[in-house]
Amino acid sequence: MSAEESPGPESPASPESSRDSEAGAGWACGKPGKFNDLLPERVTDFSWRRPKVLWHSRNDVLARWFGDPSNAIRRRCVAALGERGTPAAFTVHRADPEFSFVLLGDTGEGDRSQYAVVPPLLHAAGDTDFMILASDVIYPTGDAAQYPDKFFRPYKDYPAPIYAVPGNHDWYDGLRGFLHVFCDLDADCTPPPWRGPLSFLPRLLWRSPGDVDRDALAEARRRYRGAPGQQSVQPGPYWAIDTPSLRVIAIDTGITGVIDRDQGRWLREVSAGPKPKLLVTGKPLYVDDDHRPGRIEGGGTVDEIVRDPAHHYVAAIGGDIHNYQRYPVTTEDGRTIEYIVSGAGGAFMHATHTIPRTRVVGEDAFRCYPLRGDSLSRYSRLYGRWLRLRKLFELTPEEATAAVEHRLGITAGRGYGKPAPSRRARFVASLLGVPRDGRRRSRFLRFPVRKVPQRFRSELADWDDPPFFKSFLRLDVTESHLRIRCHAATGCGDHETAPPVEDEVTIELR
Template structure:
């Protein structure tokens, strides 16, 4: 097995220049997504409008579900697969930017996924606004050689198109009929006036794209934006958290219902419940939270996997006499969210010794130092080696270096300055210092616009092997380098008991 980033810098992809074969899979012309471009920002305005004028996604979601029920979708939203007691499936989150980082995941994914029965895409299938016309190069083409069904849950970017592209591709649903402009309040009228509305799909382009995944083994039709899959000894439940990371009352009632019963369960959500050292239980309209449902011992949840944040994290949270694995898996192709900003973990009885993330904090800091150095044209000042970044992270958090430092690296004042400017987390009690907007404004705006198109990319995906006794969850890395493409490193592994 190949070294991982926890073993060596080579395992992290730092010191090899041979790129993988992924570029052979890409279309000849690839549009590089930039969030600095007003043509990208303006169509993606619905999230801001929802936070200002009220979120209409609950009503729209109900209309989609009602339309699907009228078309014959199962009333309980459950897909029943005749899996054996032993089977495997894949999970990838936040995939669809359609550029080199997304395609760099594909060769390793195809190799690791051999023998799996299906894949789940966890959040943000298509960037920037979930348009039907983008599915050819950002979904059908990259996964055309995966000979099994793919199910998906939408993320906020898929909702920027009012879910029309998502519902067309994954549910074979016709467009919703237009609704009259609401007259109930000034806020509703303003929102309706400014709201980005989906444009008609290019039917010829969609038909050609569907031919790329047209074999009988690849076909899947899910009942709606939220669903459950009964597969062998487990039930996998996917929920739709819309634009603002909440669940409407109707979906909340459904979630409580499908969570009952003796089968162990895995929840897949577009909004992770534990992320960046914080707990986000996900409110349900009308009362309660998603995490209340997960923690109920009668519901038998073994794991929760969330997308939206573009890296990998795992929190093994003790709940009564069991441990629920809360996982972030959003490293499937979109630009990388920093991990070096995650503080020393100490919440819900999960300590730093229990916590896992990919990329490692030191690799994240080294990655962002190069990116900022290039963006600001100050490479000599900003760029940190992976060894320097690893050493300063260990010093700031008071933890041992994840990778052995041989010989030990001296943390100079310059290294400390750059780490502080780039938002590297520090131990509690330290005074806040000037820092650049790495975690919030930068990763939301400037990071996609400055995305790197040369390895290492620090992407990831999951394979889950299920038996009646346990679930084996492994996180695999995709760096874009040939070495890791031929033998994808395992960055994290945990076996979750079901008995």
Template sequence: MSDSSRDTVEGAGWGTAERGAYRQLMPGRVEKLSWLDPRTLWAARNGVVASWFGDPTGRTRSRWVAARAAAGAPADKVIRRADPDRFSFMVIGDTGEGDDSQYAVVPGFLKVGQDAAFAVIASDVIYPVGSTDDYGTKFFRPYQDYPAPIYAIPGNHDWYEDLGGFMRVFCGDAPPLPPEPKPRSLSRAWWRALLWRRPRPADEQRLTEARALRSAPAQQAVQPGPYWAIDAGPIRIIGIDTGLLGTIDAEQGAWLREVSQGPRPKILITGSPLYVDGEHHPCAIEGGGTVDDIVPDPAHHYVAAIGGDIHNYQRYPVDVDGRTIQYVVSGGGGAFMHATHTIAPVSVANVTEQDFRCYPRRGDSLAFYSRLYGRRLRLRRFFTLTEVEATAVVAERLGIPPTRTQSSPVRVTRRIRLVASLLGAGRRPDRPSRIRFPVRKIYTQLFSPSSATYSPPFFKSFLRLDVTPEAVRLRCFAATGNRAQELQPPVEDEVTIPLR
């Protein structure tokens, strides 16, 4: 196994490294998606429209589920596999951008997952709007050589065309839903319908050609719907669909409570993480309660909850009455990178900074953004921080040891401190900054989406979970886009989760 970002600067992907061979997997022409392009923002408008005029996701989801039930899907939505007591599976989140950031993950994913029983995509299979026509270059082509089935849960972007593409690919080529009755004029529903983006007709020949890339019998899987459970070996994996706004409907909530019963150890896969960026987001259930009322209940025997949506890796080991539940963010499968350097010292649910893990490490995240904005603002000499400088100033601001051992002391100058402050680097609560933009949400909603780059290091990641009757070993592997990490994907985090 090669050095990781914990060990060396080279292990993090910095330096004059050789680019990996991932570009050989890419199509000849790749459309570069810009999240600042008004056309992209308009196409992805349904989340904003739902927040203004009411979210129809729950009703639409119920219609999809009813259609799948009528087609013969199991009523309990449980996929019962014949895996042995010892097996492995992969988790990769927020994959579908179709550019370098996605394809750079593929060689390492294939290498680490070559003997895994199956894989799960956790959120946002296809950007920007989940279109059926995009599945060829953003799903079937990159994973054509993955030999096992791939299951998925949709993210908010998959819902921007009412989940039609997702249902066709993952749920037995589900036919389109019939149109609903027209709403009353000038009602909220009428305004929503007026502004709503509707699914575009699919190119059937294009989809047929794309399906041929993953046509081997061992690669096939049909899901009972957008949410499901998988009984595999000694565990149950439960995937929930959090729709456009990060919530679940009452029908899905009742199902989740039902399939969570029993002594079998469980792992939740969700489109919206329950702990992220040092905050708790319990995920509301329509009609009352939250998903994170269900997960820590000792009667349900959850050992982990893994969510996508945020494009990095984070882990929060939360103590619940003497047992630990691992709450994980795994959204680094192939899109722009959400910053980690903006995360303040962690103190949530008795999880401290010493317990918390993230990738990319905060210093690498800050160095990445300093180079990016130095280049874009044409102020490279002012903004650009070396990896060593960024690591040192983050350690100073957070009051923590450097994540990598420095070969020699680093002098943190006024310029370095100012750049760190302007770029929103986290800071100890007892030392508030006088010069700091309100970037916590701005970074997530604006700065990070505009940070797409097309050369390494990308700081992408994916998970492998090795299951035995006694424990689950969870490992986060890095994908930088460099040749060294492509040949030997480094482990950035590892934890063993006891099942008994």
């Protein structure tokens, strides 16, 4: 049985998960989710099809074509924090060796899929000591004006402080909104001019940060998250939380995933010593069966620091990709580091059925949520509706699971008994990007599921009815162990008070 589908350790109170039944996956909701009661009176469906949204997101394209100025901007912002008196260690200290926190990534679309995560999060992790948002707090362009509706309001009932690492979308306004809300810094760290024969283009087209309405943000904070226990000011866009049992280290990966040399130097310094450590990053180091080590300006990679046995990392968690994945990677010295993707906190879903039979780790060790069959079934319905070819495209979860089994050569049973897939199911699976026998997807005769820019594919991967296949992590730390549980947020009322546990791992802290 593949680890993707095999049942992991279960919490005693956990209901059936997607690995147990279709009902556990949320395909049949017994009652609607109460998250609908939390929605604002007017909810604007998030869409990249609006020309205004695409235009405001142009910095992503400019950064990839002409060079990412995030490192230069960050250095200026960090210098401004230093002038204000922020200690260079960028570290928050906690005295209690036993604590819990909740982590979720890519949250801020402000629509039903974001609010669907809130009730199960409050029930399963409302008693935690703090929250971490890992990447893309605000979609689409990180504007300060959107924090009231996409950050303060959704998490108004979470009673503890919230820390964050920025994602590429938060950088589209030069990180100005993020720095104001999380670091209490209002600074326009405009990028330096580009150099080269075509440098006039990025200088002309680059989107400058918008204005910050301090009074509006202060009012939103007072109205929604004004309790004393909810307040916090994090040291900077990258930071650490140091406790007697575990050091949580968070890095800022900018737009393209490269960190500046000053942050790299800080990361090496804060990673030193025998204390166990956990990395939080805007870009995951392992994702979609691919190793993305994270380049550091001037030489070296983030993963080289994580793998160094002298640094004692036990896990690395990244956002950016909107699903859950876990790769327990064994290092050269025999240690196991858990590499986790946790980017399903509210934004549209990235497919898991396009992940090939894993080679980074054995398929029996790999975990993902949603399951590949559920992902294919969901996308088949999206394309059937979009192309108005429902009879051709739409696959039931059972049909989709059979097609995934056939093409990947894995056992993906959920009590289906390994039925043979129909020709139609095999055809749809091929068109929607399920690899064949573990090979990477062909570039030809495939519909755009993952290999096109996000701003063009996301409207095909967004919906406003269950199952949403969102998730969040609860992490419990003692002096001897770190326990990580991935909870599902399906949007079904049946799952809000006891969200299913889709994956769980306990790590010994030495």
